[in-house]
Amino acid sequence: MTIAESTPEKVPEARGVFTPELLDRCISCGFCLPACPTYALTGVETSSPRGRINLMRALETGVLPDDDPTVSEEASFCLGCRACEPVCPAGVQYGELLEEWRDHLWNGRRRPFKVRPLLWAVNSPRRVRSMGIVRRHAGRGSEAPGPVNLMLGCFERVLYPRVSRAARELAAELAAPSAQGCCGALHAHNGELARGKQLAKELGEALPGTIVATSGGCAAHLAGVLGSDRVKEFSQWLFARDGAAAATPADGRPRIGLQDSCHLRNGLGVWREPRELIARVGEYVELPSAAVCCGGAGSYAIVRPKDSARVLDQHLDEIADADLDVIAVVNAGCYRQLQQGVKRRKLRTRVVHLAELLAGEK
Numbered sequence: 001m002t003i004a005e006s007t008p009e010k011v012p013e014a015r016g017v018f019t020p021e022l023l024d025r026c027i028s029c030g031f032c033l034p035a036c037p038t039y040a041l042t043g044v045e046t047s048s049p050r051g052r053i054n055l056m057r058a059l060e061t062g063v064l065p066d067d068d069p070t071v072s073e074e075a076s077f078c079l080g081c082r083a084c085e086p087v088c089p090a091g092v093q094y095g096e097l098l099e100e101w102r103d104h105l106w107n108g109r110r111r112p113f114k115v116r117p118l119l120w121a122v123n124s125p126r127r128v129r130s131m132g133i134v135r136r137h138a139g140r141g142s143e144a145p146g147p148v149n150l151m152l153g154c155f156e157r158v159l160y161p162r163v164s165r166a167a168r169e170l171a172a173e174l175a176a177p178s179a180q181g182c183c184g185a186l187h188a189h190n191g192e193l194a195r196g197k198q199l200a201k202e203l204g205e206a207l208p209g210t211i212v213a214t215s216g217g218c219a220a221h222l223a224g225v226l227g228s229d230r231v232k233e234f235s236q237w238l239f240a241r242d243g244a245a246a247a248t249p250a251d252g253r254p255r256i257g258l259q260d261s262c263h264l265r266n267g268l269g270v271w272r273e274p275r276e277l278i279a280r281v282g283e284y285v286e287l288p289s290a291a292v293c294c295g296g297a298g299s300y301a302i303v304r305p306k307d308s309a310r311v312l313d314q315h316l317d318e319i320a321d322a323d324l325d326v327i328a329v330v331n332a333g334c335y336r337q338l339q340q341g342v343k344r345r346k347l348r349t350r351v352v353h354l355a356e357l358l359a360g361e362k
């Protein structure tokens, strides 16, 4: 047979759903499997990072259609915790792939119903401001931006207004302008990537200079759009300002654990700072699953409450076993998730944001 007679193998055309360099990077080694909380729940390959990347590839090449049930299920079952990133030898940026996946899949009518009102609520800066109007957060009353500005968050200013007050007690130099909206993380993680980036840019204009965020998820998203020189998470910023302080005597100090924020730890690489800060005011207790997602995961606890509770269970067991006085959090979603879990189990442990803990507000 001559070369002309041979039929070349047909290479499937890319559909342009994913950035090719991101999708091509996975070498299918499987190092990420033990780090994945959803794989730990099911033991099924498609619920692992490698399995999901293979689904993305099948979607990209048209081998699987958009409405394939496994594709839909796994795009939603994934926590988006990015625990698969730091363990990956090939540097796969899974978080970005997931954003592109949901941006394609959840565009329009396929977006989960429960997510829609959340996105609507935080879509307009005016709406976000009015949501927090009756709450006593740090940004009440108009204030001009300064060289370093505190981000008030969207749901955090409504649900946990004490957090921003505590942050300002600890750092009076933080300006807290009221004229600021949402950072766009919720949009970016739930199928509206362009809007999520636009909201982050608008927030960057409203808060010129350095932005300090008390929620790890917001800090990671904002840093991804505006750059990590401009955006700092609160513990990161406070630790850089103060350094390690002398610990108080051990006797009678509260036993305090930490729930890492996934995006703070896995996205920004910040995990040591909150631990060092906790050690200033209590005996720090490292829980075995401190670095593992608590199941809050942004909108996940609302969209998939049963899976979210299954992921949380292990954390509650560990908190109970360690008989903690306090479990500290550095993200609004973890705050809500752990508060509800601790209440449900009737544990004596208090759930407190790190800023509140350091300011002695609770």
Ligand code: SF4
Pocket (backbone or CB within 6 Å): 025, 026, 027, 028, 029, 030, 031, 032, 033, 049, 050, 053, 084, 087, 088, 089, 090, 091, 092
């Ligand atoms: S995502 Fe990374 S760790 Fe997981 S299979 Fe691919 S290359 Fe390996």
Ligand code: SF4
Pocket (backbone or CB within 6 Å): 035, 036, 037, 038, 039, 047, 048, 049, 052, 077, 078, 079, 080, 081, 082, 083, 084, 085, 094
């Ligand atoms: S983001 Fe989290 S849940 Fe999703 S594949 Fe990675 S480790 Fe698993």
